[in-house]
Amino acid sequence: xxxxxxxxxxxxxxxxxxxxxxxxxxxxxxxxxxxxxxxxxxxxxxxxxxxxxxxxxxxxxxxxxxxxxxxxxxxxxxxxxxxxxxxxxxxxxxxxxxxxxxxxxxxxxxxxxx
Amino acid sequence: xxxxxxxxxxxxxxxxxxxxxxxxxxxxxxxxxxxxxxxxxxxxxxxxxxxxxxxxxxxxxxxxxxxxxxxxxxxxxxxxxxxxxxxxxxxxxxxxxxxxxxxxxxxxxxxxxx
DNA sequence: CCTGATACCTAGTAATGTTATGCATCAAGC
DNA sequence: GCTTGATGCATAACATTACTAGGTATCAGG
Numbered sequence: 281x282x283x284x285x286x287x288x289x290x291x292x293x294x295x296x297x298x299x300x301x302x303x304x305x306x307x308x309x310x311x312x313x314x315x316x317x318x319x320x321x322x323x324x325x326x327x328x329x330x331x332x333x334x335x336x337x338x339x340x341x342x343x344x345x346x347x348x349x350x351x352x353x354x355x356x357x358x359x360x361x362x363x364x365x366x367x368x369x370x371x372x373x374x375x376x377x378x379x380x381x382x383x384x385x386x387x388x389x390x391x392x393x394x
Numbered sequence: 395x396x397x398x399x400x401x402x403x404x405x406x407x408x409x410x411x412x413x414x415x416x417x418x419x420x421x422x423x424x425x426x427x428x429x430x431x432x433x434x435x436x437x438x439x440x441x442x443x444x445x446x447x448x449x450x451x452x453x454x455x456x457x458x459x460x461x462x463x464x465x466x467x468x469x470x471x472x473x474x475x476x477x478x479x480x481x482x483x484x485x486x487x488x489x490x491x492x493x494x495x496x497x498x499x500x501x502x503x504x505x506x507x508x
Numbered sequence: 509c510c511t512g513a514t515a516c517c518t519a520g521t522a523a524t525g526t527t528a529t530g531c532a533t534c535a536a537g538c
Numbered sequence: 539g540c541t542t543g544a545t546g547c548a549t550a551a552c553a554t555t556a557c558t559a560g561g562t563a564t565c566a567g568g
Binding site: 401402404436437439440443444447463464465466 | 554555556557558559560563564565
Binding site: 401418419420439465 | 514
C-alpha cells in the first residue's frame, strides 16, 4: 500500500489505535498492524512524531512507565479532547468515503444506481 | 471538509472525474463538485498542477480546443494507462477504506461485529 | 467601460509522512 | 563475556503534495 494515501488520516488512525486502552509507541504500531490486518505497517519514524504532535495538541496525554525489568516506556492515552477529536474524525471519514464512493461510482448517482 | 484529507487521493479523484468523458480543467472542477455533491470544491490552483502532473505521467492526454466564441480550452482525456491507473486506484481504495473501517471498528473484528 | 464569470497558469508556502540514523535496554546464543 | 536481534525512544533531512495568492486573458451584461 502506498504511503501517501495515509496523509491526513494518520492522526485518526493513531487515535483509533488508542481508543480501547492506553499504549506506548511501539505497541501503537503493533495495534495498528493488527487491526488493519497488516495493511498498515508503519515505521517508528512515522508514529513517534505523530504522537508528539497529538500530545502537543492536547489530544493525548503521556506518562513514563518503568516495567519490572527496569525498562522505560512512554504510555499514551486519549484525553477528553482526543476522544472528541476521534469522534469528529469518524464523522469526517463517513463524509469523505461517501463522497469518494460517489466520485468513483460515475455519473451523478445519488443512492440507487439503477 | 478539511483539505488535508484529500492528500494522496486527489489523483484518483481527477481521474475518476474524467472517466466518463474528456473535459477541460474548469469543467473537471465542476464535475468533481457535482459528483461529490459539493463535498469537494477544489480551487483552480489545486487542479491545474494535478492535470499537468498526470499528463506528464502519461495518464492523461490534452489537446487545445477553440470554441465557437473563439475561446481556447485545454481538454484532457484518460489514456489507456490512465484507465489502468484509475482501476488500480479503485482497488487500492477498497483495501484502504476496508482497513480504516477495521481500524475504526475497534478490537480485532474481522467482518461480523457481534 | 466595468464587473463578474469563465479559463488558464505558476511561484511560494505549510504540512506531512518517510528515510536514515543514533542511542539505550533486554534476551538469547555461543 | 560478548555479540546479535528485538524492543523502545527520538530527531534531522528530505520529497511530496495541496493550498494561497497572484497574474493574464476572454466573454457577457449592465
